[in-house]
Amino acid sequence: MLQLPTAQDRIVMTEEFPGFSVEELFAHFVQPDLLCLWWPKEAEVDPHAGGRYHLFWPSMSWSLLGTIYEFVPDERVGFTWIWEGGKPADNPLKVLIGFGRSESGARILLEHGQFEPEDAEAREGIIEGWIHFGAKLKSLRT
Numbered sequence: 695m696l697q698l699p700t701a702q703d704r705i706v707m708t709e710e711f712p713g714f715s716v717e718e719l720f721a722h723f724v725q726p727d728l729l730c731l732w733w734p735k736e737a738e739v740d741p742h743a744g745g746r747y748h749l750f751w752p753s754m755s756w757s758l759l760g761t762i763y764e765f766v767p768d769e770r771v772g773f774t775w776i777w778e779g780g781k782p783a784d785n786p787l788k789v790l791i792g793f794g795r796s797e798s799g800a801r802i803l804l805e806h807g808q809f810e811p812e813d814a815e816a817r818e819g820i821i822e823g824w825i826h827f828g829a830k831l832k833s834l835r836t
Contacts, residue, residue, distance in 0.1 A: 695804070695828040697821060702814070704807025705821055709828050712798035713835030719800040720768045720793050722831060732831040734758070741765065747773060760786060769793060775806070799835070 695709040711719050722728045726737040734749035743765040749758040757778035764772030770793065774786040792803045809817045
């Protein structure tokens with residue numbers, strides 16, 4: 695994924711996914727069986743506004759959970775981002791992903807924030823994570 699210039703309180707990234715339709719790419723973010731092909735080892739997702747999700751990496755004892763606050767099929771999905779045992783749940787980070795067509799397939803525009811100044815190390819880790827897992831998703835069609 696390509697990181698776009700932005701303030702330190704959020705991350706903005708974009709990526710094209712050749713060979714994916716917008717509908718397929720959206721499904722890879724909200725359907726547990728497809729999500730687990732590229733991101734978590736296990737996933738529970740209730741795909742609608744107000745639905746909850748829970749992503750698991752059992753071998754690392756990682757657990758990411760939150761609520762879907764925006765859900766427009768094939769257009770955008772927004773969700774809170776809470777690492778179990780991490781940042782307090784009363785002030786979660788938020789992720790908003792927009793989906794669109796590109797010449798070669800589909801693309802996303804991802805916004806992730808609101809980071810506090812003390813979150814600089816976590817922010818860098820999240821950037822690395824989106825780049826890594828975005829490449830895994832992209833490799834499903836290349």
